[in-house]
Structure formats: structure tokens, C-alpha cells
Amino acid sequence: MRVVLKECAWETQDKDLHVLTDPREVITLADPDGKVAAFFAELDRGPRTVEELCDALDLSRDDVHDALAGLDSLGLIESAEGRSLGDPRLDARHLSNLAFFGLYAGLDQPRAAFVRRLRQSHVLVLGVGGGGSSLVQNLAGLGVGRLTLVDRDDVEPRNFARQFLYRHADLGRSKVDRAAEWVREYDPSIEVRAVDRWIAGPEDLEDLFDDVNLVAGGLDGHPDAAVWINAAAVRAGIPFVAGGMTRSQILYYSVDPGVSPCVSCDRRSRPSPEAPDTAGFVERSRAKLMITNALNGPMAMQIGSLIAFEAARYLTGCEPPFAAGRYVKLDLRNGLVPEIQPFETDPGCQVCAT
Ligand SMILES: [Zn+2]
Missing domain, CATH: 3.40.50.720 (NAD(P)-binding Rossmann-like Domain)
Structure with a gap:
């Protein structure tokens, strides 16, 4: 599986990383050494596998799995493959449905799966x-x-x-x-x-x-x-x-x-x-x-x-x-x-x- 960030923005302030995915709440993550920001920056470059994240960030598999589990529990990441219904015409037809169910999506719950269930x-x-x-x-x-x-x-x-x-x-x-x-x-x-x-x-x-x-x-x-x-x-x-x-x-x-x-x-x-x-x-x-x-x-x-x-x-x-x-x-x-x-x-x- 390749992991991708959901729609979000982030900014470092002092030793914290502030993350915004819903305008009504800011998620604040402690980031004293900038590693969390580096993780976000790497995911922002495009969909990544666990191995690619290990190599790019010089982290162990366990560290990457822990980081992904944490981001998943905050609703910030999902599977890249799960963002599409596999047909560009269908993706266009369901653009807003896919975006809407992105709110509920996670690594084990692709946004496309919600739309497929409806179909x-x-x-x-x-x-x-x-x-x-x-x-x-x-x-x-x-x-x-x-x-x-x-x-x-x-x-x-x-x-x-x-x-x-x-x-x-x-x-x-x-x-x-x-x-x-x-x-x-x-x-x-x-x-x-x-x-x-x-x-x-x-x-x-x-x-x-x-x-x-x-x-x-x-x-x-x-x-x-x-x-x-x-x-x-x-x-x-x-x-x-x-x-x-x-x-x-x-x-x-x-x-x-x-x-x-x-x-x-x-x-x-x-x-x-x-x-x-x-x-x-x-x-x-x-x-x-x-x-x-x-x-x-x-x-x-x-x-x-x-x-x-x-x-x-x-x-x-x-x-x-x-x-x-x-x-x-x-x-x-x-x-x-x-x-x-x-x-x-x-x-x-x-x-x-x-
Ligand atoms: Zn009854």
C-alpha cells in the first residue's frame, strides 16, 4: 500500500507542528527536533510505501509503522489507491462524494469503498x-x-x-x-x-x-x-x-x-x-x-x-x-x-x- 496525506496544511511554531484538516480545529503535535515536519514533507511529495519512508527519513520500519498509526488515528492519512474508483469518468462523477467520504477515510477504510458500497x-x-x-x-x-x-x-x-x-x-x-x-x-x-x-x-x-x-x-x-x-x-x-x-x-x-x-x-x-x-x-x-x-x-x-x-x-x-x-x-x-x-x-x- 502507498500512503498519502489527506487534505491538510501544517506549520511549525516553536517546537510544535500545527496541523489543519478541518478549519474548526488545529491538531498540535510536539516536534522538538523537526522529525514530524520532515515526515509530513516527505508524504507531501507524493504517495509513499513504508520502505520509501524508511529510506528517505532514515527511520526503522517500526518507527515508520508507529508514525503512520499515529497519523491514521488522527484521520490525517489514507491509502493512495483508495482515493480513486479506478475509472477517471467515475472519479469525476463522484468527485464530491469521494471528497466527502474522505472525512471518514483511513488506512483501512478507503474513501472509494464508501462510494462503492453505495453503488x-x-x-x-x-x-x-x-x-x-x-x-x-x-x-x-x-x-x-x-x-x-x-x-x-x-x-x-x-x-x-x-x-x-x-x-x-x-x-x-x-x-x-x-x-x-x-x-x-x-x-x-x-x-x-x-x-x-x-x-x-x-x-x-x-x-x-x-x-x-x-x-x-x-x-x-x-x-x-x-x-x-x-x-x-x-x-x-x-x-x-x-x-x-x-x-x-x-x-x-x-x-x-x-x-x-x-x-x-x-x-x-x-x-x-x-x-x-x-x-x-x-x-x-x-x-x-x-x-x-x-x-x-x-x-x-x-x-x-x-x-x-x-x-x-x-x-x-x-x-x-x-x-x-x-x-x-x-x-x-x-x-x-x-x-x-x-x-x-x-x-x-x-x-x-x-
Ligand atoms: Zn418494536
Whole structure:
């Protein structure tokens, strides 16, 4: 393996070497004899093997291995080969994805591996309307290799405030067909399947989970849709990421089967509509509030991108899923600062407690 420095700058001050890889923090390394600076300078000349570093710096193999382990633990180096997908056109297509995953890259975790995992992934997107439209665009941008899109609506004028997959000329067309067409035009290497289907119950999901790595999105139309998807995803052992909006909050959450509690563990999310209390009143009245959907462009784009990045966490392993077993709520009354509400756990949950 040849080792290369990640994007960073450094400067000697007195007996310290200051290293900058993220503008918000300076890493300070003690360097009384200038050897650390010499190590950086040698790596800066280009990718180097351990042997080349030993020869150039007159160091033992153990010294070089120790130095590399230290720099790797600080997130400053990676494998030179791992910076490329092996095809200049692909590297250009994924320029920003590769640069982004460079944040998480290290000697054992090439940045290209994160992008490859996305390219090998199959995501089932349920709903290509409100949040789903921007979700599809974000997943395509990340380079997710296979998408199965499910929806039953046609493109209507009311969609245009927030669903930027669709054009005026698409009015009256099947959304899911048009969404699939958009993906093919955007990146012909993405395999996309359109399923024009109304999900009226759990049985309508059964044949959709083959070879799927993750389920994302949200179906409107039935208050129990999230519960159905949750149950199907947990049964299949596939992560599920979803989101939505209330009057003044947008939120997303995910379920990591076998790891996090699931949607059905959280009874607060489904209070009894018959209960003679305020929770029951809220549940009885929820449908009325949903008649006019306030999820406009900026809100829909937020939800789509938050769901897409949570999906990328699961698919690449770049970091642990942030919203597993909890609602992450962005409050319009508070500058969209996230607040976390963990799911209740239910050791006897009929969906996930096995
Ligand atoms: Zn559960």
C-alpha cells in the first residue's frame, strides 16, 4: 500500500507542528527536533510505501509503522489507491462524494469503498411525492446503484411547490414512471424500477423487499402505513428510514432491526383515538390537519436530504445511524435546531422483540 496525506496544511511554531484538516480545529503535535515536519514533507511529495519512508527519513520500519498509526488515528492519512474508483469518468462523477467520504477515510477504510458500497446498494423508496421527490434526487446523487420506486399518484399542479422531479409537461403522468425516467436521464448507470402501486395494506409490500438493503421514505394516505413498513422491514432485517412534517416541525427517524427499538415499540406515536384526553383528541384530529400539506420546497428538501444521509450512514457505515430508534425533530419555532426524542422501548413488542 502507498500512503498519502489527506487534505491538510501544517506549520511549525516553536517546537510544535500545527496541523489543519478541518478549519474548526488545529491538531498540535510536539516536534522538538523537526522529525514530524520532515515526515509530513516527505508524504507531501507524493504517495509513499513504508520502505520509501524508511529510506528517505532514515527511520526503522517500526518507527515508520508507529508514525503512520499515529497519523491514521488522527484521520490525517489514507491509502493512495483508495482515493480513486479506478475509472477517471467515475472519479469525476463522484468527485464530491469521494471528497466527502474522505472525512471518514483511513488506512483501512478507503474513501472509494464508501462510494462503492453505495453503488452496490439497493434502496426501496416508498413514495416519490413530498419528501420522496428530493430523497430520490439525493440517493441518485450519492450514486446508489439500484432504486425501486413505489407510488400510485399522478403529477398534479399541487405538487410543484415541492416536488422538483416533475415538470409542467408531466402533468397527468404517473409520478413513479416520471421519477424513474428522471433517474435514468440523470445517471444511466443507476438501475431503477418503477412500481405503480397503491399500498393499501402490509400485503402490498411483501414482494418488494427482495435484494433490498434499505427502505426509505414515507407513504401518505393511510395512518398505519409507517407501522406496516416498520413491521415488514423488521421482519426482513432491513433498516427503515422515514420522515415527515407536523404543523411546525419536520422530523425523521430510523429503525435498525435487532439493534434499535422500532416504531411499534413507541406507543406514544399511536395513542388511542378513543381516549378521552388530549392525546386522543390530537389523534382524532390529526387527519384533518393533514388535508392541506404544508410541506413546501425548503421543508421537503430538508426531509429528503436528512433521510438520504441517514440511509448513507447505514449503507456505507461511515458513522452510526443518527436517528436509529429515535425521532430527530427540527422545530420551525426554534431555527430548525434538532431535538431528539428516543422511541419508547417495549421488551414485549410484537414486531421486534424476538
Ligand atoms: Zn418494536
